[in-house]
Amino acid sequence: MLKTKKSFSLLILLMATAIVLLVVIWRMQTSPRTDDAYVYADTIAISPEVNGRIIAQPVKDNQRVHKGDLLFRIDPRPYEAALQQAQAKLDGLNQQIELTQRSVNAQKFSADSAQASIASASAAAKQATATLRRLEPLLAQGFASAEEVDQARTAKLSAISKLDTLKLQAKQAKAGVSGVEALVAQRAEASALIQLAKLNLEFTEVRAPFDGRIASLKTAVGQFASAGKPIFTLIDTSHWYVIANFRETELKDIKEGTQAQVYLMSNTGIKFSGHVDSISYGITPDDGATLGSGLPNVKRTINWVHVSQRFPVKIRIANPDENLFRVGASAVATLKTRP
Structure with missing residues (x-):
């Protein structure tokens, strides 16, 4: 009887162990x-x-910050000076362009007036050349005086000189336009430098890009910060x-x-x-x-x-x-x- 009870208890224990094992396996699988x-x-x-010395750091290690909060500020004075310098360069170029444009406009006006006279000046030069060509043979025959021949030569030279002057004025006007175009290109470069200077000035204030918590802060006001070198972790x-x-x-x-x-x-x-x-x-x-x-x-x-x-x-x-x-x-x- 005692042996039967022990066998029954052992069977119960084995069954319980098997059930527990199955439950554990099922739990592990599911x-x-x-x-x-x-x-x-x-x-x-x-x-x-940007590079610079930290002049403000209103946060501390392990502090909770919100998006947009100021983390630290770099000395903005060098970047303010760079912006003023770029602005002054742009202002100078604008004045230079204005003065050059006035000169070009005057040259264009003179060139346009000269262009209108080029045709008549060219005709006058041809006529003076033809007159001199007719008078020179007559001088040897006594039908024309030396004074008349000299006047014809002078008229020819004057007509050719006037024609050359008008052509030179046209070339000068064209060169003046090229000078303005070069200054306009420099103005575009100066405008880009101003935008870069404004961006660098904006970068002197570093703000939190999202809600977070500061970690591993090991710097303080007065420390020189290098661009791209981590200050702390967020x-x-x-x-x-x-x-x-x-x-x-x-x-x-x-x-x-x-x-x-x-x-x-x-x-x-x-x-x-x-x-x-x-x-x-x-x-x-x-x-x-x-x-x-x-x-x-x-x-x-x-x-x-x-x-x-x-x-x-x-x-x-x-x-x-x-x-x-x-x-x-x-x-x-x-x-x-x-x-």
Whole structure:
């Protein structure tokens, strides 16, 4: 009788163990879970666009800031001077263009008047040449005086000189137009320099591009800031994520939009909901393999027990608590792959 009871108890225990094992397997298949997870948020390095000394920094490390808040200001005086210099250059070019244009207009007027007289001047030169050609043979025959021949030569030279003067005036007017065009091109360059100077002056004030929290602030007023060199980091607190590393054997049932539950190690009593935002398609193996353009480096030894590789799954949190969520904080993630 006692033996029968022991056998029955053992059977009950085995059945309970089997049921528990089946439940665990079912839960693992329908709700994969991992504690290899951490909190993540998008971050940017705040860097100035121009060089200069910081004269104002109304923020401190770990401070919460809003979009458009002033983060720091660089001494604007060199850039104000550059803007004034560019503006003065443009004003000078405008005056020079105006004066040159007046001169060109006068030359054009003279050239137009001269052009109207070129035809008659050309005819007069031809007539004076013909008259001189007729008088010169008559001088030797005594039918014309030397004075008349000299007057004919003078008339010819005068007519040719007048014609050349009118042609030169036309050329000068054309050259004057080219000079104005060159000055207009310089004016376009000066206008571009003004726009650049205004942009650099605007860059002396660095403002928050989004709501966030400052991190790793290690500078103060008086520090010289170099363009492109980070001053601190700004964490985007409008969206929080948890990066959960799941085994590759569990990825077949994980898709974008899969519902998730997340707990933070800092406070396991609060549950956060979310969904899968994306699944990683590549990692760097730690078994010696080489990816990319090189050939795989396969180890000579074989491990009989092969550990499944883990791939990051990015979970977007729907109801984050800014007081608890910190970049890099440990988390536990559970996915609901099946209803």
